Amino acid sequence: MxxxxxxxxxxxxxxxxxxxxxxxxxxxxxxxxxxxxxxxEEFLNMIALAQTAPGLIAVNSAIFIGWRIGGxxxxxxxxLGAVLPSFLIILAIAMVFSDWKEQPAVEAVFKGIRPAVVxxxxxxxxxxxxxxxxGWTTALIxxxxxxxIWLLHINPAWLIxxxxxxTLLVVDRIERRRK
Amino acid sequence: xxxxxxxxxxxKIGLFGFGGGLAILSLIQMEVAQFGMSQQEFVDIVAVSQxxxxxIGINCATYVGYTIxxxxxxxxxxxxxxxxxxxxxxxxxxxYFWLNKRFKGNSYFEQTLRMLRFTVIGLIAAAALLxxxxxxxxxxxxxxxxxxxxxxxVLPSITNHQSPITNIISHPILLIILSGxxxxxxxx
Numbered sequence: 001m002x003x004x005x006x007x008x009x010x011x012x013x014x015x016x017x018x019x020x021x022x023x024x025x026x027x028x029x030x031x032x033x034x035x036x037x038x039x040x041e042e043f044l045n046m047i048a049l050a051q052t053a054p055g056l057i058a059v060n061s062a063i064f065i066g067w068r069i070g071g072x073x074x075x076x077x078x079x080l081g082a083v084l085p086s087f088l089i090i091l092a093i094a095m096v097f098s099d100w101k102e103q104p105a106v107e108a109v110f111k112g113i114r115p116a117v118v119x120x121x122x123x124x125x126x127x128x129x130x131x132x133x134x135g136w137t138t139a140l141i142x143x144x145x146x147x148x149i150w151l152l153h154i155n156p157a158w159l160i161x162x163x164x165x166x167t168l169l170v171v172d173r174i175e176r177r178r179k
Numbered sequence: 180x181x182x183x184x185x186x187x188x189x190x191k192i193g194l195f196g197f198g199g200g201l202a203i204l205s206l207i208q209m210e211v212a213q214f215g216m217s218q219q220e221f222v223d224i225v226a227v228s229q230x231x232x233x234x235i236g237i238n239c240a241t242y243v244g245y246t247i248x249x250x251x252x253x254x255x256x257x258x259x260x261x262x263x264x265x266x267x268x269x270x271x272x273x274x275y276f277w278l279n280k281r282f283k284g285n286s287y288f289e290q291t292l293r294m295l296r297f298t299v300i301g302l303i304a305a306a307a308l309l310x311x312x313x314x315x316x317x318x319x320x321x322x323x324x325x326x327x328x329x330x331x332x333v334l335p336s337i338t339n340h341q342s343p344i345t346n347i348i349s350h351p352i353l354l355i356i357l358s359g360x361x362x363x364x365x366x367x
Binding site: 019050111115132 | 361
């Protein structure tokens, strides 16, 4: 399990550009679609938890999946796999090439990759919405959340806390009325 | 003691950094000032962190650590930024799995998780929206790449059956590599 998680996260860590959010589609593909370690629902729960906790989303998600699949060893494997490619690549860059950014070929490759990264984050949203069984009214929640972050730059962690508190209050009212 | 200061700085960053790597950058920026790093140096490090694979926070921590304290510095900074996550996220995981076992079917618990899923979809949408800016979309070719990658990504869910061909052409890693090659051919 250690090796499997290490290898999976090593692959994810090596091929994602653009940080934690860009890792999510790859994590989903590897962990949900291929290995079936988590289902789509649990995957979305995992993102909510990884967002709420401080620190890097990529590392937090590695901890969740590692713990869920392989306990302590799983956590070590997944975190090591997620961090190692970054660490080695940056170290190599810092040590060897300091002027690589000025290479026009490197810049051209990145010009192609940047819009692709955005598409990879946006496109799976429809599948996620479908498997979360979103309706016309409940669709207002993600829309409002997205607009609040996009336009007002509200910290996502606050939206998670607000969702938990509002839901508990509303459910509490409904339950009390029923009694 | 430079290593201890480095450890404490990055531990603090990991502990108070809410909202992921991009949000953490401003915290790193504040912390590195005490190590005598210039703004220009920091901006360069951020640029490198964004265009290299992996979590931006890890990239940045490794680079800043190396600049300040060499190989040992990079190890310490990277470890220190992960440590708070390890402690807090593991506690949250344990609590979640415990609650999940204990309150399965409980309407408070189930509804909260259900609503959180909707919010999270919004969070991901916001991440994509925030990335639609001129530095990422430089011309109409960028939008063509965006559309093609989005199309191939949703293809398996439209056709609704898991054929090996759609599975391969919708793979994120392949799509990133192909976009990189396209970028090289078009812009270089």
